[in-house]
Amino acid sequence: MNAPKPAPELQCTQWFNSAEPVTLASLRGKVVVIEAFQMLCPGCVAHGLPQVQKLRRVFPEEHVAVLGLHTVFEHHAAMTPVSLQAFLHEYKIGFPVGVDTPADDGPIPRTMAAYGMRGTPSLLLIDRAGQLRQHHFGQIEDLALGAQVALLMGEAGPEAPAASAGGQNCVVDGGCAP
Amino acid sequence: MNAPKPAPELQCTQWFNSAEPVTLASLRGKVVVIEAFQMLCPGCVAHGLPQVQKLRRVFPEEHVAVLGLHTVFEHHAAMTPVSLQAFLHEYKIGFPVGVDTPADDGPIPRTMAAYGMRGTPSLLLIDRAGQLRQHHFGQIEDLALGAQVALLMGEAGPEAPAASAGGQNCVVDGGCAP
Amino acid sequence: MNAPKPAPELQCTQWFNSAEPVTLASLRGKVVVIEAFQMLCPGCVAHGLPQVQKLRRVFPEEHVAVLGLHTVFEHHAAMTPVSLQAFLHEYKIGFPVGVDTPADDGPIPRTMAAYGMRGTPSLLLIDRAGQLRQHHFGQIEDLALGAQVALLMGEAGPEAPAASAGGQNCVVDGGCAP
Amino acid sequence: MNAPKPAPELQCTQWFNSAEPVTLASLRGKVVVIEAFQMLCPGCVAHGLPQVQKLRRVFPEEHVAVLGLHTVFEHHAAMTPVSLQAFLHEYKIGFPVGVDTPADDGPIPRTMAAYGMRGTPSLLLIDRAGQLRQHHFGQIEDLALGAQVALLMGEAGPEAPAASAGGQNCVVDGGCAP
Numbered sequence A, B, C, D: 001m002n003a004p005k006p007a008p009e010l011q012c013t014q015w016f017n018s019a020e021p022v023t024l025a026s027l028r029g030k031v032v033v034i035e036a037f038q039m040l041c042p043g044c045v046a047h048g049l050p051q052v053q054k055l056r057r058v059f060p061e062e063h064v065a066v067l068g069l070h071t072v073f074e075h076h077a078a079m080t081p082v083s084l085q086a087f088l089h090e091y092k093i094g095f096p097v098g099v100d101t102p103a104d105d106g107p108i109p110r111t112m113a114a115y116g117m118r119g120t121p122s123l124l125l126i127d128r129a130g131q132l133r134q135h136h137f138g139q140i141e142d143l144a145l146g147a148q149v150a151l152l153m154g155e156a157g158p159e160a161p162a163a164s165a166g167g168q169n170c171v172v173d174g175g176c177a178p
Helices: A042-058 A081-090 A110-115 A142-153 B042-058 B081-090 B110-115 B142-153 C042-058 C081-090 C110-115 C142-153 D042-058 D081-090 D110-115 D142-153
Strands: A012-016 A031-037 A064-070 A097-100 A122-126 A131-137 B012-016 B031-037 B064-070 B097-100 B122-126 B131-137 C012-016 C031-037 C064-070 C097-100 C122-126 C131-137 D012-016 D031-037 D064-070 D097-100 D122-126 D131-137
Touching: A012 A081, A031 A042, A031 A110, A031 A142, A042 A064, A042 A142, A042 B142, A081 A097, A097 A110, A110 A122, A122 A142, A131 A142, A142 B042, A142 B142, B012 B081, B031 B042, B031 B110, B031 B142, B042 B064, B042 B142, B081 B097, B097 B110, B110 B122, B122 B142, B131 B142, C012 C081, C031 C042, C031 C110, C031 C142, C042 C064, C042 C142, C042 D142, C081 C097, C097 C110, C110 C122, C122 C142, C131 C142, C142 D042, C142 D142, D012 D081, D031 D042, D031 D110, D031 D142, D042 D064, D042 D142, D081 D097, D097 D110, D110 D122, D122 D142, D131 D142
Parallel strands: A031 A064, A064 A097, B031 B064, B064 B097, C031 C064, C064 C097, D031 D064, D064 D097
Antiparallel strands: A012 A097, A031 A122, A122 A131, B012 B097, B031 B122, B122 B131, C012 C097, C031 C122, C122 C131, D012 D097, D031 D122, D122 D131
16 A cells, blocks of 8 residues: 555445444544445355454454445446345344445446445455555455454554454364363 | 463474474564464364464564464374374474473473463464463454454564555455446 | 155246246256245355255256246345346356246245245255155255255156266365375 | 276275274175275365265265275374374264275385275275275265265165155254245
């Protein structure tokens, strides 16, 4: 990444799992993780969305916000908000999900265009100061993503970070004890 | 974890993948990740060792050391250094692995006893100052482990940390592009 | 299963991946595998559909027909034929898929009701004589499913079965050779 | 496969999980599945052995025998019977496992040589009449293996086969019901 730049504000027509529209401005002070997806994109369903669901469990909400962004750029008639709502219900996705605003003049919705995303899934990491720090297209390993989020969480910001990230420790099948 | 304490020094009879014995003292200034395992422990083979192999790829060697520790506490005749050497070769484990010193008076080897490990796999995280900061028994999620290593990497130490942890970004099967 | 009974005919409003409507009557002489699914059912997407895609690859088309049946019983507005068409495209599902006919008086579509299905995914196995022989709800192991299809394939029928089912044999990662 | 030939008799120095030596001759009338493996072969541990453990659960013992064969052709000092015994215990392998007899004049043990195996894992299928019918090196899909075993099970033999192979049917995570 080059020098970080302010992350463009989200342009959504509606939100699920949130009583009010979500803005990046209102999340200043937190690390923001945005999963841009399409509900009929196999890589999003198999990898991207389960990864941020895990991330939601592992990192504390007071320091890390997780958002979904439904960036429909194909099969528009098949991925309407009505279908998305059922999808979020069936896949038990509980974090806020915004519907990216369709463009007047092409298939790429506005927030997707503003960030120059190459497709779905795309994952954005925004620091506590509102700057875009990572922009991934495709799959990223959990170990690397956990590290990137933690490094941003550890940076000086309006609030001091917690000393340690969650880390559930459960005995694995096949573990051995004396 | 309570207040961190100095991590006890390793007590090994021999090392693989290292020309010389490895000591924690010599790694001061780095974060040290130790995977304590037994070569015939299914949870170590399926989860613990692959996880630290990934960790070795994702984090830079100048800031994070990865070590294996063969803590045999059962089936001693079946897990000799000769068998371990073949195991490391077949599983393509390239980081240094020490053989924990057998005790005179029981099945638990010395380093395992000094750390009070409950079994295998156990994962230890030691900070740049040589203090034990995390001690997991069983399985830990990649996202949480990546975060914990990164937070230790970001702490003030003899050397300043790199600004970003690796993070290979490759397109997932099933990803979508306009 | 009790004594086998004739499998009720499919009642579909339209078909994808087939120029003409598919009937069980027209498939007499073949073993028929029917995957009843909903495009927003996570268990169908993660397990049921990939399993019959593999089955399509492994068994010869001249002896085994594979069909999908979109049995929408919830979120009807979210799983229209328009959405299904995009889903089949994105998930690369190439076998014929019929849309089960909605009922006049309730959420359960007609073929689903005729078979007494309990939900999705459901998997039906119909023998060469058109009799229902297996009816699974939920997940079934590949080994068991492969066996059941092969046993039906091996039964006397209008055509004699091939002597052996496919069985691609490829070297596994981590295999060893002298 | 060409015309089937009698399967060469096993040449083992000792057996685990069996009070007496196992011979193919004594299994005439059953389908016999032989998993040839090495305990330090990653592909055997990750794929081959778990597959035949599943196969043991799915197929009835009165018609299908499952055997392991420890065909050590490398790292002989690391994979002794003492190590194998601990391995079988830790990996909960309950079917009979024979130790292939070392050759006088090279690394390839005798049964492995008699069958012309190319490495590990290798999987052999022997019919009710004692003829070798399938010989796989590497990985084979569960669906195809299940079919091959079932087809052999269905062949005329000293005893008539059961009409259906097990097939546990359990509800999948993410299944949907009205």
